[in-house]
Amino acid sequence: MDNRISFSSDYTKGAHPKILERLSQINFEQQNGYGTDDYCKSAADKIKKACKCPDADVFFLVGGTQTNQTVIDMILEPYEGVVAATTGHVAAHEAGAIEFSGHKVLTLPRFDTTLQDGVAVHSDQIGKIRAEDLRKFIDSFYADESHEHMVFPGAVYISHPTEYGTLYSKTELEEISKVCHYFDMPLFLDGARLGYGLMSTKTDVTLEDIARLVDVFYIGGTKVGALFGEAVVFPKGVPTRHPVPIIKQHGALLAKGWLLGLQFDTLFTDNLYLDISKNAIDMAELLREELVKRGYKLFIDSPTNQQFIIMEDEKLKSLSEHVRYGFWEKIDPDHTVIRLATDWATTENDIRKLMQYM
Amino acid sequence: MDNRISFSSDYTKGAHPKILERLSQINFEQQNGYGTDDYCKSAADKIKKACKCPDADVFFLVGGTQTNQTVIDMILEPYEGVVAATTGHVAAHEAGAIEFSGHKVLTLPRFDTTLQDGVAVHSDQIGKIRAEDLRKFIDSFYADESHEHMVFPGAVYISHPTEYGTLYSKTELEEISKVCHYFDMPLFLDGARLGYGLMSTKTDVTLEDIARLVDVFYIGGTKVGALFGEAVVFPKGVPTRHPVPIIKQHGALLAKGWLLGLQFDTLFTDNLYLDISKNAIDMAELLREELVKRGYKLFIDSPTNQQFIIMEDEKLKSLSEHVRYGFWEKIDPDHTVIRLATDWATTENDIRKLMQYM
């Protein structure tokens, strides 16, 4: 048993106690299967209300890669690929799940980072794509005389927060949305950590904004208070006549769908989802403050629950005896970028413990 | 809220209370992700011990269709299909999940059922395949001069219990296993309801027999006491160097893998899995006794937790006001076959309630 404190990720713990409590309460109720139960209906209604999109279709899936694969397959024609940042989860860390479904991931160039005098220098765009780059990419695709021999850009994938903890501003989202809709391409927002984005003190983007600007997004449960589960929202309705067999075909239709419904019903009651998200942000800000106070250099100025710092390798070695962290990248021969993630259940005491070893 | 008592399936309830209890206990422990935690390790060890196959590889997946798709894709070459009964789950009820992975399901003819004087007449093979039919099928494949233009039979899929509640005898399994291994084809046993097969009073097949005779099988959790989860066992080891990316590629790698590990660890502690399976069998036998006593005709002489009876449509209509059942098939203009399933948590009281309406 590994008893070191862990800041390695935001999926190291179970679920908010209210979820466990309700699971116990309804354990012997008998539910209908495959998402046709009352909890799924109730959760969907609450989500639609929170998003202010009464015509939305809502589906509950189990995990992130599964959701990305299923959604992207739903919104693309067979000859289309999905545009994403080079650092996007679908491009880099899903073992080819998108290609397994027959679609190419078309990547927009990443923004490189360098270390200058021990300070990371990189674009504030890190992890993100730019509307302007997207437009150029698509323009140049259609300008290419042989584009019928190429993979059509059929949809755009963004993550918010990104894999680097960064966020889109409302203006940025609006601009990307405009480009997508000009070219009749659905915009898909991966919200595996959506709560942490919405509760950032640096954001001007609300859930309603997202529901208004994108064509499909999901509200992450796995990393934000649920045992597991992602709530997929198509604000204007799902673009296929038969979503259920598509979900089933991807192995993504949970028999006891109410386990998902109940969790999201709980998270979307009395603002729980946002309240516990806020905890992660508060703890991340405290964490950052403490780190800066101790002279640590931030790799990125992240406004969400993932904090990235540059560590001397020697120091890191001793840290790892007491603390689990996320290895991010080797940035020079003597330094490593690590990720420290807070979550919905992180306590001030956890931060204090961590600081003993920093 | 549908408050009618339900015998419609064996996945209408949550999990055995011990599982919920342990989930609560470890809720704030911090686990490593993707099945690399201690609970998965412990559960795998207990399963290997129960199967007496120390060299097995064990993986924990979320649901049945997902497991079937992933396993079949692991054991087939690209030009191979999987042989199954026409009634097999992979052939009939997975929305094409196997074909989605690029593989054909090669079906052995089903055994038709007719109604004679109100009594269903069908082969005792219902839901099953026969070693002899399998051998003939493969022989005739290789005898066909154009078989290089056909889909190669690359593996065999059986379910135990079958979708019709029936079971293979040890001799039948041995014969099928022999044919498979003669032709160098892995044998895959879908054990979504394995516990209910093992605890049938009519079986001579043990968990060890299965581990000895098949190349891969799974121990169903979703229908037998877990919230969700299927434990895949490759008794002689998994036949690919990199199972993890294959699982990930199918969207089947759960971030919080320990949720699966913990559940199976609990089920394989103190014989819990088999004990609760026995309850379903006891209740199914009671159910059958009561039904026969009341003059109901059994559609199949099922030795497991699924009981199939022939109902007059008029009677069925009034039953449905009080009871949820599984519609099976329309067998003649006035009669319908329905399924009544017991499970790990069915009580004598439930049976008694049901009998009020029969």
Added chain:
Amino acid sequence: MDNRISFSSDYTKGAHPKILERLSQINFEQQNGYGTDDYCKSAADKIKKACKCPDADVFFLVGGTQTNQTVIDMILEPYEGVVAATTGHVAAHEAGAIEFSGHKVLTLPRFDTTLQDGVAVHSDQIGKIRAEDLRKFIDSFYADESHEHMVFPGAVYISHPTEYGTLYSKTELEEISKVCHYFDMPLFLDGARLGYGLMSTKTDVTLEDIARLVDVFYIGGTKVGALFGEAVVFPKGVPTRHPVPIIKQHGALLAKGWLLGLQFDTLFTDNLYLDISKNAIDMAELLREELVKRGYKLFIDSPTNQQFIIMEDEKLKSLSEHVRYGFWEKIDPDHTVIRLATDWATTENDIRKLMQYM
């Protein structure tokens, strides 16, 4: 070098001499690639005229399996399969090319053949599907409460002539077409041997009938006078915005597309396609006459260029020293069904030579 005369198939020879002649004539003309040349345009125009469907889209592909795979992928939603006869080429002899594209082939039961007193007894439906069976199949699909967990019947595949040389009557085609359109399913007709069907003396189906009744079909060149090539016709237009990348994605876009255009342009000039098809029918009728005269039993009463007879195995052995034939099936321990195929270039002399050994 195998110098035995061959009646084994209709793709043993090159092309009609006019095709070779024109290929030589234009050999050093410089054409645009990928089907954008003038010959493809001209051939398409002639085909549209012959079909009386001026709004058709016409594509030229290389071979039959490739065409079946590409067309079926074009007309199906991802969650749909294609309905076909169990004996259909897509179901039986394409090495899983349809499943490779992610789609299930849903088969309608074949019509078994038995040998009674040395005479084959089977349905005249052999190789075909019946409108009534199709309707029942689809009705029962939608009647099944769990059909969202099954593969949707999304299109219907028929071959004309079938793999057994049989033909649909106009009435049969109309009925199938009606069922398809009632359920909003495209009807796809595989015309790999279309010329031989159209020129049968037993048919009442014309090219215009086909263009009127089906949603997509192809005019086979490989087996009817071309070196290779199949002309795909969508009488009401192709149902995808971008057919070219789909064709390319299947590896089916020939760089020198004009090779296909020129061949079909030649075949559809001065009625050549039908004229040479008629030769195969004339020779098939002569062949049959001679066989019957000699007491051979026909396996099927085939109205097209493929003739199937029942041979004693001993006799067959000596025949095979002089003649290549198509092995069809072993029908009893002492008899074998063989196929003898005539083609666009078979001569009376060929038949005479064959008869020396019969």
Added chain:
Amino acid sequence: MDNRISFSSDYTKGAHPKILERLSQINFEQQNGYGTDDYCKSAADKIKKACKCPDADVFFLVGGTQTNQTVIDMILEPYEGVVAATTGHVAAHEAGAIEFSGHKVLTLPRFDTTLQDGVAVHSDQIGKIRAEDLRKFIDSFYADESHEHMVFPGAVYISHPTEYGTLYSKTELEEISKVCHYFDMPLFLDGARLGYGLMSTKTDVTLEDIARLVDVFYIGGTKVGALFGEAVVFPKGVPTRHPVPIIKQHGALLAKGWLLGLQFDTLFTDNLYLDISKNAIDMAELLREELVKRGYKLFIDSPTNQQFIIMEDEKLKSLSEHVRYGFWEKIDPDHTVIRLATDWATTENDIRKLMQYM
């Protein structure tokens, strides 16, 4: 009819006259289907002899994209992708045919080109990958702790000549081969224009070198004297037990396989393939000389049959009234890179005609 002279590509003409002549000669011989004929055997034997690899397996496919898709699917595990240059044909111009087969194309960064004082400045690596970059890429893949969640680099694709007309030196090939084999990754060489690479006056790479250094390659026919066709060579044998159903499954098994066999048999008799390849090189050198003489700036110093020059847009406009060329890229607001390709049949007279307009 477009009567402008064309230098737009090397697939604008038919085949070497000897091929057409032999096609006519054997037109009414009766051949066995699917590549089991004598011409395929003879062609394979001649190719094996030319490559000095008697144990090779040789297959004949129809076109380039089809061949790339089929070969890559043959040599990869399901969880593997193929490494290629960003400019590689499989990465950029096959409409997602590789992803359609379920595999990701992992790209090594391209080498950008800039225009300085009207002169293109770029790496001599253009179109190629470097052994060192490949090694770094793979090293960093395995160094990444989460690489089991990523697409494994399973094989390497290079083209020779590249899409930019450039060539690998023998040393470069040896180094790439070494890296591939160190990591147990097959090396696949796309030789769609192989003849033009082998006959370049700037190369030190022979056919034998290629057969020795790579695991699979193909000898392009479509662009080098054949009507169509690519000869795939696995010098050490094909790595699957059943290549035929895989080829069939990709729609790539030509019924009249002898059309391919006969063409390659002709090309590999009396050195025809290399002789006609040399013509393209001679003409390309003459073309370049004339262009340089007239002051045109070369975009790349290409040693093969594709020549790339930088044109003023105004000049280009008038050129296009008389000449078909390949648009390559817009390099600045007033200049465009065009491709002028010679081929096996280009004459001095063709060059002279072109020069009238330059």
